[in-house]
Amino acid sequence: MEENRNTAELDAFAKKYVKEIHTESPSKDFTASLMSKIVVEHQKSVFRMKTLISKKGWFVIFVLVLALILIPFESSEKSFIDFSELDFSFFSKIQIPNLSISNTVLYAICFFGLSFAAQVIFLKNYFNKRFE
Secondary structure, eight states, X not given: OHHHHHHHHHHHHHHHHHHHSXXXXXXXXXXXXXXXXXXXXXXXXXXXXXXXXXXXXXXXXXXXXXXXXXSXXXXXSOOSSOGGGOOOGGGGGGTOOOOXXXXXXXXXXXXXXXXXXXXXXXXHHHHHHHTO
């Protein structure tokens, strides 16, 4: 019961002071000025995405991949890179018997290394430009 009485008193108190508060009317150009501020803020917050790899970059990548695929099949007698001439005889001193690495594995290791180095260099430059 006492809670209802307190609620009624608070309600009467709030109604009394809400009636005393003067209502403010906005100026004539309120909507126009508000909309112009919104447009300015919207123009500031627009973020234009830049592609990580440009069209020229994709073209170069396509040409390189195409060359890597087609050059080994150009002639069966010649190879673009001949790893068969490498001498691994120094491994015999470490007592590793008959180490033979196929050309395919060596191509894969070289390609992976070059790709990794290119990505590190490219991403380093990208993030340096981004945070300047």
